[in-house]
Amino acid sequence: MTPQLEISGLTKRFGGLTALSHIDMAVDGGEMLGLIGPNGSGKTTLLNIVSGYYDANGGTLSYEGAPILGRSPHELARLGIGRSFQVTKVFRRLSVLDNMMVAGLSDWRAHRKEAEERAHAILKDLTLDRLAHAPASSLSGGQAKLLEFARIMMLTPKLVLLDEPFGGVHPELKRFMHDHIRAWNEAGVTIVLISHDMGSIFGLCRRVVTLSYGDIICDGTPEETRNDPAVLDAYLGDHHDAA
Numbered sequence: 242m243t244p245q246l247e248i249s250g251l252t253k254r255f256g257g258l259t260a261l262s263h264i265d266m267a268v269d270g271g272e273m274l275g276l277i278g279p280n281g282s283g284k285t286t287l288l289n290i291v292s293g294y295y296d297a298n299g300g301t302l303s304y305e306g307a308p309i310l311g312r313s314p315h316e317l318a319r320l321g322i323g324r325s326f327q328v329t330k331v332f333r334r335l336s337v338l339d340n341m342m343v344a345g346l347s348d349w350r351a352h353r354k355e356a357e358e359r360a361h362a363i364l365k366d367l368t369l370d371r372l373a374h375a376p377a378s379s380l381s382g383g384q385a386k387l388l389e390f391a392r393i394m395m396l397t398p399k400l401v402l403l404d405e406p407f408g409g410v411h412p413e414l415k416r417f418m419h420d421h422i423r424a425w426n427e428a429g430v431t432i433v434l435i436s437h438d439m440g441s442i443f444g445l446c447r448r449v450v451t452l453s454y455g456d457i458i459c460d461g462t463p464e465e466t467r468n469d470p471a472v473l474d475a476y477l478g479d480h481h482d483a484a
């Protein structure tokens with residue numbers, strides 16, 4: 242079976258710094274995969290390349306069997322690759338509903354009425370529907386995170402890349418987000434989750450890939466990852482900040 246996402250020899254340099262060094266990795270449709278590693282190990286860079294925000298210096302990337310390296314974020318979103326950002330990106334001056342419509346209308350299949358109905362249903366599911374007409378600037382940090390989730394779902398993604406979704410989120414909201422991530426995955430959506438929150442990673446993911454200095458140093462179950470000496474060394478060694 243062709244993996245949903247296949248990364249081969251992917252390399253990214255910033256000047257003299259090699260942020261990713263010949264990364265090989267395959268992700269099957271329906272996986273729930275954690276991507277961990279100390280600060281600066283290359284996690285966000287990898288996600289930025291897969292979602293079309295960065296070019297690579299070498300290697301190949303294919304999605305559902307077709308090459309995608311060099312495609313724009315917009316094209317990739319249309320193909321079903323959704324992502325969140327470490328720092329939430331919502332249009333602060335637009336209403337919550339209009340934030341959803343911007344996502345929905347870029348999808349040529351959706352007509353406005355259908356897109357609005359879909360937006361309301363998703364907002365309701367995420368407890369944001371009563372705020373549909375409020376400006377996004379009036380949302381709390383946690384609500385803005387939920388709006389970002391809601392916008393990703395507007396495009397009916399097949400692969401969702403989440404970059405530190407739990408940063409600054411209180412425990413109750415975190416549990417709510419966990420439930421939604423699990424529900425998406427149970428509905429067949431592939432999830433790649435970057436987080437420094439090991440409780441979330443080990444609680445949600447069946448497979449965990451660990452990066453260190455742009456290399457994959459471990460690819461295994463949560464149990465294998467927790468007990469891998471290279472992972473412990475990467476996090477606890479004095480050459481890295483502990484995460």
Ligand SMILES: Nc1ncnc2c1ncn2[C@@H]1O[C@H](COP(=O)(O)OP(=O)(O)OP(=O)(O)O)[C@@H](O)[C@H]1O
Nearest residue numbers: 255258259260278279280281282283284285286287
């Ligand atoms: N746009 C950029 N220009 C220059 N260097 C960059 C850029 N983006 C990332 N880097 C560097 O590439 C390396 C990998 O960074 P990246 O953000 O991918 O790491 P990370 O594992 O996501 O870290 P964190 O957990 O702190 O978010 C770091 O040394 C970082 O400074």
